[in-house]
Amino acid sequence: MDVQTLTYLIVGFTFALYIGIAIWSRAGSTKEFYVAGGGVHPVVNGMATAADWMSAASFISLAGIVSFVGFDGSVYLMGWTGGYVLLALCMAPYLRKFGKFTVPDFIGDRYYSQAARTVAVVCAIFICFTYIAGQMRGVGVVFSRFLEVDVETGVYIGMAVVFFYAVLGGMKGITYTQVAQYCVLIFAFMVPAIFISVMMTGHILPQIGFGAELVDAAGNGTGTYLLDKLDGLSNELGFAQYTEGSKSTIDVFFITGALMFGTAGLPHVIVRFFTVPKVKDSRSSAGWALVFIAIMYTTIPALAAFSRVNMIETINGPDSTGVAYETAPQWIKNWEKTGLIKWDDKNADGKIYYAKGPENEMKIDRDIMVLATPEIADLPAWVIALVAAGGLAAALSTSAGLLLVISTSVSHDLLKKNLMPDISDKKELMFARIAAAAGIVMAGYFGINPPGFVAAVVAIAFGLAASSLFPAIVMGIFSKTINKEGAIAGMITGLGFTAAYIIYFKFMNPGDNNPANWFLGVSPEGIGMLGMLINFAVAFGVSKVTAKVPDSVQEMVEGIRFPKGSGGAQSH
Amino acid sequence: MSFENNDQAQGYWRENLRLVLSLLAIWAAVSFGCGILLVDVLNEIHFMGFKLGFWFAQQGAMYVFVALIFVYAAKANALDKKYNVHED
Numbered sequence: 001m002d003v004q005t006l007t008y009l010i011v012g013f014t015f016a017l018y019i020g021i022a023i024w025s026r027a028g029s030t031k032e033f034y035v036a037g038g039g040v041h042p043v044v045n046g047m048a049t050a051a052d053w054m055s056a057a058s059f060i061s062l063a064g065i066v067s068f069v070g071f072d073g074s075v076y077l078m079g080w081t082g083g084y085v086l087l088a089l090c091m092a093p094y095l096r097k098f099g100k101f102t103v104p105d106f107i108g109d110r111y112y113s114q115a116a117r118t119v120a121v122v123c124a125i126f127i128c129f130t131y132i133a134g135q136m137r138g139v140g141v142v143f144s145r146f147l148e149v150d151v152e153t154g155v156y157i158g159m160a161v162v163f164f165y166a167v168l169g170g171m172k173g174i175t176y177t178q179v180a181q182y183c184v185l186i187f188a189f190m191v192p193a194i195f196i197s198v199m200m201t202g203h204i205l206p207q208i209g210f211g212a213e214l215v216d217a218a219g220n221g222t223g224t225y226l227l228d229k230l231d232g233l234s235n236e237l238g239f240a241q242y243t244e245g246s247k248s249t250i251d252v253f254f255i256t257g258a259l260m261f262g263t264a265g266l267p268h269v270i271v272r273f274f275t276v277p278k279v280k281d282s283r284s285s286a287g288w289a290l291v292f293i294a295i296m297y298t299t300i301p302a303l304a305a306f307s308r309v310n311m312i313e314t315i316n317g318p319d320s321t322g323v324a325y326e327t328a329p330q331w332i333k334n335w336e337k338t339g340l341i342k343w344d345d346k347n348a349d350g351k352i353y354y355a356k357g358p359e360n361e362m363k364i365d366r367d368i369m370v371l372a373t374p375e376i377a378d379l380p381a382w383v384i385a386l387v388a389a390g391g392l393a394a395a396l397s398t399s400a401g402l403l404l405v406i407s408t409s410v411s412h413d414l415l416k417k418n419l420m421p422d423i424s425d426k427k428e429l430m431f432a433r434i435a436a437a438a439g440i441v442m443a444g445y446f447g448i449n450p451p452g453f454v455a456a457v458v459a460i461a462f463g464l465a466a467s468s469l470f471p472a473i474v475m476g477i478f479s480k481t482i483n484k485e486g487a488i489a490g491m492i493t494g495l496g497f498t499a500a501y502i503i504y505f506k507f508m509n510p511g512d513n514n515p516a517n518w519f520l521g522v523s524p525e526g527i528g529m530l531g532m533l534i535n536f537a538v539a540f541g542v543s544k545v546t547a548k549v550p551d552s553v554q555e556m557v558e559g560i561r562f563p564k565g566s567g568g569a570q571s572h
Numbered sequence: 573m574s575f576e577n578n579d580q581a582q583g584y585w586r587e588n589l590r591l592v593l594s595l596l597a598i599w600a601a602v603s604f605g606c607g608i609l610l611v612d613v614l615n616e617i618h619f620m621g622f623k624l625g626f627w628f629a630q631q632g633a634m635y636v637f638v639a640l641i642f643v644y645a646a647k648a649n650a651l652d653k654k655y656n657v658h659e660d
Contacts, residue, residue, distance in 0.1 A: 066630075071611075074629035078603045081634045085599045088641040089592050093648070207631060211621040225621030243615070243626040253608050260603075278659050280649055287641035294634050301630040478589075561585055562657040564574040 004148070006385035014184050014389050018396070019164055021177045040175055042281040046288025048175045049272040051182035053080075053293060055131075056138025056395035058300075059185060064369030067304035067311075070234070071245030074301075075255040081290060081297055082256070083263025086470075088286035091264060092273040094477045096282040097560045101274060102405075103267045103469060104413040110476040112553055113484040114418065119491050121413045123468045124267040125406060130461040131268075132402045132439065136447030138395040141367075142388055155447035158392075162399050163440050174400045175275065181393040182292060188390025189296055189370075193303045196377045200306055201226060210302035214309075230305055233312050236320065238356035242308070248515065254526030261532050262462030265470030268405040279563035307369050310376050315354045315362060322351035322361075331375035340365035403439045410435035460502050463524075467494035467531025475539055477561070480554045486543030494535025501527045574657050584655040591647050595640050602628060602636045 001009075040048070058080070066073030098106055103124055108117030136155050143154025190206075197209035202219055213221045214229060230242040240246040247255075263269065272289070273282045315332075317323040325343070332352070335341040342363040343352055354362040371391070374383045411432035416423050423431070468491045475482040475490075482490075502524045505513040515521055522530060559565075575581040606614055607629035614625030622631075652658035 071626060071629065074607060077630055078607055078633050081637050082599065082603050085596070085637050085640050089595060089644050210631070211619075211627070213621065227621055227623070227626070243623050249608060249611075253604060256603065256608065280645075280652075280659060283645035283648055284642070287638065287645055290638050290641055294638055298631055298634055558581070561588070562574065562581075562655070563652055563659050564657040566659055 001381070003381045003384050006382050007388050010382070010385045010389045011392060014180075014393065015161055017180055018161065018177045021180055022164060025176050040275045040277075042276050042285035043288050044179055045175070045272060045276050045281075045285045046290075047182045047292050048178035049269065049285070049289035050292035051178040051185065051393070051397040052272065052401035053269060053289070053398070054185065054296060054394050055398040056135055056142070056391060058296070059189065059391050059394035060138060060142070060370055061367050063300045063304045063307070064366035066301050067308045067369050068366050069245065070230075070240065070242035072247045072252065073304065074245075075247075075252055075259065077297055077301060079256045079259025080263055081293060082260040083269075084286055084290040084293070086260065086264035087269065087273070088283060088290075090474055091270065091477070092282040092286050093279045093563065094560045095270065095473070096273055096276065096279050097563060097566045099274075099566060101271075102408055102413055103270055103473065104409065105417070106476065107469075107472055107487070108417065110553065110557070111472075111482075111484045111487045112550060113488065116472075116484060116488050116491070117413065117417065119488060120469065120472070121409055121418075123464060123491075123495065124413075125409050127266060127461045127465055127469075128268060128402045128406045128409070129439075129442070132399055132406070132443045133446040135395050135399040135402070136443045139392060139399075140447050142371075142391040142395070152448050155444055158396065158399075158447070159440050159444040162396055162403065163437065174404055177400065178397045181397040185390040185393040185397075186292070186295060188386045188393070190299065191386060192374045192377065192379055192383055193299050193306075195379050195383070196306045196310070196373060197302065199377060200309070206299045206302035206306070210305060226305055226309065230309055233309065237312070237316075237354070242305070248521055250521045251515070251518075251523050251526055254522045254529045256526075258466050258526045258528035258532075259462055261466035261470045262528055263465075265465035265468070265473070266461075267409075267465075267469065268401050270473075271405055271408070272401075279566045303373065304369070307373050307376065311364070311369075312354060314376065315352050317351075322349070322353035324351050326350075328352055329376070329378075331372055334375065335368055335372055340368045399440075399443060403436045403443075406439040407432040407436035460499070460506075463498045463502055463528030463531060464495060466528035467498040467535055471532050471535040471539065475536070477557070480549060480557050482539050482543045483546055483549045485546040486539040486541075489542040490535040490539030493538045494531045497534055498528050498531030501531075575655065580655060584651065584657065587651055588648065591644065591651065595644055598636065599640055603633045607633050 062073075062076060065076065095106060098109075100106065100109070104117045104120040107120040108114065136158055137151075139158035140151040140154040143149055143151070143157060149157075193206045194204060197203055197206040200214055201209035201212040202215045202221075203209035203212050210226065212226060214224050214226055216222055227243055234240065234242045245252070273285060276282050276285050314329055315323065325345070332341055332343075336343065344361050344363070345351075346359065346361050352361060354360060354364070371387060374387055411428050415431055416428055471494065472487050472491050475487065501519070505518075505524045513524065515523075519527075519530075575584065606625065611625035611629060614628065615623040617624040619627055649658065
């Protein structure tokens with residue numbers, strides 16, 4: 001069977017599976033819609049959280065980014081996993097004991113203020129929308145490459161599938177669908193990585209192969225370590241050393257921090273820890289989530305290094321002078337058709353050649369690394385089809401999780417708690433579904449007409465979460481003296497500073513966006529960490545000079561600090 | 573209040589804070605420390621085919637993160653039992 005037929009078959013089968021699960025676990029009450037009735041086992045919840053977290057961007061793009069920037073890519077690897085330690089230690093158990101549905105619920109109650117709740121709702125909705133804008137595009141790209149339909153059709157198909165299970169199923173449907181999606185996406189990611197690791201180093205585990213000696217076609221050791229080879233190639237071709245990188249230390253520090261603290265402040269991640277039966281489970285569930293995420297995230301840098309060596313060697317040939325175009329492998333010609341690889345024969349010798357300097361003849365898009373790996377390594381057609389299904393699983397699971405938070409924020413936080421307090425349970429559920437539908441339409445719109453600034457927008461989402469929601473939640477748990485005035489002032493200054501810095505460099509004066517102009521040498525991607533420190537400082541300062549926190553709120557804070565008496569969510 | 577008295581409540585919270593802070597110190601040491609600030613020093617040391625600093629940044633830190641959460645979960649659950657504030 002050819003790749004085309006296999007892709008239809010495998011993608012069709014996985015979609016049928018997701019929709020089947022959504023129908024089987026349809027939500028009947030608002031509580032099931034929001035938090036799956038609180039009856040999700042911690043390991044299952046961890047797996048669903050991992051699927052929710054790993055978006056099309058991490059599946060398709062991250063290995064490509066690491067492959068092209070080497071050490072600098074560590075900011076994403078550490079940043080997007082380290083945040084889970086903060087979640088587990090500083091937030092999950094306490095928020096689970098608090099026992100309500102959403103992040104704005106906590107901020108509104110802890111800071112006894114409708115204004116604080118509104119600020120949190122606005123942050124949550126904005127963060128989710130910026131995130132989801134990129135997801136539908138991912139679905140469209142995968143469809144267009146592998147099903148050979150245009151990107152628009154791909155986006156419409158994706159919208160229909162997400163609508164079906166997010167809007168009908170709610171959290172209960174999403175949780176179980178995400179478990180299925182995790183299995184599909186991790187299998188699809190690991191199979192090519194293992195194949196290529198065995199081919200290049202003889203080790204089954206890519207994590208071990210990453211630090212091993214390269215082997216030749218017959219499987220005999222060559223005496224050269226993969227990473228030494230890579231550093232050698234980088235030197236020879238004029239790139240920065242693969243294991244050293246080129247960003248300044250302070251910038252790497254701040255970007256990693258912004259991503260870690262931002263991760264711990266993302267509403268669609270936090271809400272997952274409301275769905276486990278007990279406080280105890282919320283602790284281990286974060287650990288399981290990280291186990292499932294780390295399986296992929298520790299494979300990513302290995303895959304990145306394998307593909308880098310593979311790519312340079314196939315293009316430049318054994319003697320590093322380039323290979324003749326006619327004899328070049330088929331994958332280069334396949335991807336040339338999509339425009340993501342370009343060849344410009346500058347010295348007119350009929351050979352392709354890749355390097356850093358002016359003699360470079362190849363333009364290679366980073367995003368193709370994962371999708372093209374099976375072709376580069378000459379793996380069977382079913383592996384290529386599987387990778388397409390995995391990319392779709394990653395995009396769909398993340399979109400569904402985000403839509404749920406958007407719908408909850410609108411129907412629960414905005415309508416029920418703000419505008420229409422005496423709305424019925426049934427009506428609230430209806431509004432939740434309408435909000436999810438509206439969210440899908442908007443995501444679809446951005447999928448078809450992508451803003452040219454998706455990457456910049458993601459930096460904003462993490463920066464805003466790190467500088468607004470994360471400090472407000474942590475201070476709410478660990479301090480009894482931060483009052484309403486302090487929290488609101490902190491969120492607004494932290495958020496305002498971060499947003500202004502990013503907007504200035506990314507949208508108003510992109511020409512000035514270089515280390516010479518950055519404050520303390522911190523790029524817009526890392527500024528969220530500074531915003532967070534400002535938030536903490538302002539909140540403490542303002543709380544010192546304004547009214548004391550009411551006794552009832554102080555008692556509530558004491559109440560969430562130990563597990564006994566946690567109730568509610570496990571009643572199903 | 574589920575604690576027998578105020579001293580118990582304060583003792584529990586103090587021990588909990590000590591646990592969280594010591595684990596966060598390890599968290600910061602492996603990522604911000606070994607993976608970023610000390611990376612050049614550690615890169616002088618070779619570990620299998622890796623430079624050690626690079627290994628921390630792209631592998632080691634993540635393994636430690638996973639371990640930290642499970643250690644926290646086990647110790648926090650034990651602390652709940654010690655002060656009799658665990659769930660039924």
